[in-house]
Amino acid sequence: xxxxxxxxxxxxxxxxxxxxxxxxxxxxxxxxxxxxxxxxxxxxxxxxxxxxxxxxxxxxxxxxxxxxxxxxxxxxxxxxxxxxxxxxxxxxxxxxxxxxxxxxxxxxxxxxxxxxxxxxxxxxxxxxxxxxxxxxxxxxxxxxxxxxxxxxxxxxxxxxxxxxxxxxxxxxxxxxxxxxxxxxxxxxxxxxxxxxxx
Ligand SMILES: C[S@@+](CC[C@H](N)C(=O)[O-])C[C@H]1O[C@@H](n2cnc3c(N)ncnc32)[C@H](O)[C@@H]1O
Numbered sequence: 716x717x718x719x720x721x722x723x724x725x726x727x728x729x730x731x732x733x734x735x736x737x738x739x740x741x742x743x744x745x746x747x748x749x750x751x752x753x754x755x756x757x758x759x760x761x762x763x764x765x766x767x768x769x770x771x772x773x774x775x776x777x778x779x780x781x782x783x784x785x786x787x788x789x790x791x792x793x794x795x796x797x798x799x800x801x802x803x804x805x806x807x808x809x810x811x812x813x814x815x816x817x818x819x820x821x822x823x824x825x826x827x828x829x830x831x832x833x834x835x836x837x838x839x840x841x842x843x844x845x846x847x848x849x850x851x852x853x854x855x856x857x858x859x860x861x862x863x864x865x866x867x868x869x870x871x872x873x874x875x876x877x878x879x880x881x882x883x884x885x886x887x888x889x890x891x892x893x894x895x896x897x898x899x900x901x902x903x904x905x906x907x908x909x910x911x912x913x
Contacts, residue, residue, distance in 0.1 A: 716753065716898075719758075719761070719897065719898060720761070720788075723788045723789045725816075726788035726815050726816055726817055727757060727761075727785060727788045727789070729814065729815040729816070730757075730780065730784055730785065730788060730811060730815045730817070731752055731753060731757050733811055733814055733815065734752060734756075734779060734780075734811075735752055737807075738779060741803070741807055742803070743778065743779035743804070744756070754901055756779075756781055757781075757785055758898065758901060758904075759782075759842075759867065759897075759904050760781045760782030760785040760786065760842065760867070761782070761785050761786075761789060761897060762867070762895035762896070762897050762906065763782050763786065763840055763842075763865050763867055763895060763904070763906055764786055764789050764790065765895070766865035766893065766895065766906050766908060767786065767838050768837060768838045768865075769837060769838075770793075770794075770836075770837025770859070770862075771793070771795075771796060771835065771836055771837050771838075771859075772786060772787075772793055772794070772795045772836070772837070772839075772840060773795075773796045773797075773798060773834055773836035773838070773839045773840070773854075773857060774786065774795065774796070774797050774798065774839075774840050774841065774842075775798045775839060775840070775844060775850070775853070775854055775857075776798070776827070776841055776842075776843075776844030776845070777797035777798065777799045777804070777808060777822075778799065778804055778843075779804070779807065780797065780807070780808055780811055780812075781842055781843075782840055782842050782867060783795055783797040783808075783840075784797070784808070784812060784815070784817055784820065787812070787817045787819050787820045788815065788817050790819075791817075791818070791819055792819070793819060795819055795821075796820070796821045796822075796823055796834055796836070797820055797821070797822045797823065798823050798825060798827055798830055798834060799823075799824065800825055800826045805822050805824045808820070808822045809822055826853070827850075827853035827854055827857065828852070828853040828856075830857070831856045831857055834857050835858075835859050836854075836857050836858055836862055837858075837859050837861075837862050838862060838863055838864065838865060839854045839857060839862070839863075839864045839865075840864070840865050840867065841854075841864075841867070842866075843867075846875055846879070847866065847868075847875050847876060847878075847879040847882075847883075847890070847907060847909075848878065848879040848881075848882040848883075850864070850866060851864075851879065851886050851888060851909065852882060852886070855886045858911075861911065862911070863908065863909060863910045863911065864888075864907075864908070864909040865906050865907075865908055865909075866906065866907040866909070867904060867905070867906060868892075868905045868906070868907045869905060872892045872905045872907050873892050876890045876892060876907060883909065887911055887912050888909040888910065888911055888912065889909070889911075889912050890908065890909050890910075891907070891908050891910075892905060892906075892907055893905070893906045893907075893908055894906075
């Protein structure tokens with residue numbers, strides 16, 4: 716694990732420990748997640764890092780900070796904006812970033828479809844928030860010219876992408892399903908990349 720995260724490991728470890736300590740009590744994760752926090756949540760989030768291009772990263776529906784806080788810890792030179800509508804979750808995101816020494820995050824309280832006046836993204840990520848078609852409708856207005864999306868999805872990503880094809884066409888995106896490996900003994904994560912065609 717240390718080798719995988721390199722110099723980011725102390726920040727990521729602090730975040731994992733804080734989530735394990737307070738996450739269930741604060742309604743951020745279920746009790747059954749505690750034993751699989753690293754595999755199912757931290758590493759699953761980290762897998763999207765190679766797909767995040769350049770510029771400002773926006774994590775929509777950040778919740779407990781997945782993937783946003785993990786990504787910000789791994790990419791300290793990048794600006795990471797965490798968009799989350801629920802107040803108690805934005806409070807958590809502020810506290811967790813400060814406690815873990817993750818200094819490159821901005822927390823914005825609001826729904827993705829309501830924050831276009833304050834958020835501009837070069838790349839948008841999201842995990843367990845909404846189907847692809849909804850995410851595209853909510854998030855396309857937040858993207859800068861040439862911006863793209865890298866969404867963490869499950870194994871049914873190809874079917875979800877197929878169901879979103881009319882929305883993708885309408886908003887000018889082309890989608891692909893990518894395999895995102897982390898540790899050799901873990902199944903790769905699935906990332907859906909959406910790139911603009913116009
Ligand atoms: C199931 S949780 C997932 C949280 C986190 N991404 C994760 O993987 O653990 C979904 C999150 O999306 C947020 N959310 C729901 N609708 C949203 C919207 N329209 N814009 C932004 N966030 C939204 C919820 O408040 C919640 O925190």
